[in-house]
Amino acid sequence: MTDFTPLMSLLGGTLIGLSAVLLMAFNGRIAGMTGILSGLLPPVASDWPWRAAFIAGAIVAPMLILATSSHAIGFVSPVPAPWLAVSGLIAGVGVYFGSGCTSGHGVCGMARLSPRSIVATAVFMANATITVFVIRHVLGGS
Amino acid sequence: MQRTISAGLIGLIFGTGIALSGMANPAKVLNFFDVTGTWDPSLALVMASALLVTAIGYRFVLQRDKPLAEIRFHLPTARKPDLPLVAGSAIFGVGWGISGFCPGGAIPALGLGEPTAWIFVGTMLAGIFIARTIRLALEQRATQTA
Numbered sequence: 343m344t345d346f347t348p349l350m351s352l353l354g355g356t357l358i359g360l361s362a363v364l365l366m367a368f369n370g371r372i373a374g375m376t377g378i379l380s381g382l383l384p385p386v387a388s389d390w391p392w393r394a395a396f397i398a399g400a401i402v403a404p405m406l407i408l409a410t411s412s413h414a415i416g417f418v419s420p421v422p423a424p425w426l427a428v429s430g431l432i433a434g435v436g437v438y439f440g441s442g443c444t445s446g447h448g449v450c451g452m453a454r455l456s457p458r459s460i461v462a463t464a465v466f467m468a469n470a471t472i473t474v475f476v477i478r479h480v481l482g483g484s
Numbered sequence: 485m486q487r488t489i490s491a492g493l494i495g496l497i498f499g500t501g502i503a504l505s506g507m508a509n510p511a512k513v514l515n516f517f518d519v520t521g522t523w524d525p526s527l528a529l530v531m532a533s534a535l536l537v538t539a540i541g542y543r544f545v546l547q548r549d550k551p552l553a554e555i556r557f558h559l560p561t562a563r564k565p566d567l568p569l570v571a572g573s574a575i576f577g578v579g580w581g582i583s584g585f586c587p588g589g590a591i592p593a594l595g596l597g598e599p600t601a602w603i604f605v606g607t608m609l610a611g612i613f614i615a616r617t618i619r620l621a622l623e624q625r626a627t628q629t630a
């Protein structure tokens with residue numbers, strides 16, 4: 343069970359949106375995790391420093407929250423390690439061929455009303471819903 | 485240098501948003517998709533507010549001639565959905581539904597020191613690398629036969 347957290351969701355979502363706007367305003371880039379990460383894998387893109395800096399900032403952020411406030415960041419990963427690895431491989435192949443994930447298509451692309459992003463978001467949200475339904479309610483997993 | 489610093493600070497805002505919204509928590513994401521079970525609608529509000537802010541902000545930003553720390557805007561030019569987009573997104577949805585991890589949520593989760601996040605990110609990077617190697621090999625073969 344996880345609780346519905348409307349205020350933190352709106353606050354967090356606003357910050358995610360703000361980061362997308364600022365990355366476009368300053369760096370002229372889409373704030374999509376897939377695209378940013380892809381340029382850091384070999385052959386490494388020549389503009390890797392800003393990519394590495396963005397990733398580093400994103401990793402340090404929860405550390406800073408924990409170090410400077412009493413806010414607890416919930417984390418439960420209910421899936422066994424082998425399935426995590428399968429999930430990671432599948433997600434990696436999928437976001438590469440799909441040219442983006444939740445941040446790139448779901449936020450940035452949808453905000454630009456890109457038909458590709460609208461289709462991609464509809465497809466991956468629908469498939470994630472079906473997958474969770476099958477695992478939890480057909481196969482009886484967690 | 486300027487664009488590296490701005491990207492770092494903006495990454496900090498992104499990671500803070502992901503962490504506060506609960507999107508670094510796979511259980512919370514899985515519960516959003518579990519509509520007929522332990523449904524947690526939080527993710528809908530995260531996406532809606534992120535989308536609203538981005539849509540409004542982009543309107544102002546993209547009216548400018550160029551970004552503040554870069555010579556031009558780097559925007560995707562393709563607009564028409566194609567087979568790789570649909571098939572890739574369908575595959576990604578299955579991966580996301582298995583674990584509750586997506587790239588944008590998993591990267592900040594690394595900062596929580598959770599081993600499961602490292603397993604997901606490690607295999608995801610391997611997946612992206614394998615997919616890119618396959619695509620480059622296919623493109624090379626296509627140009628050779630052409």
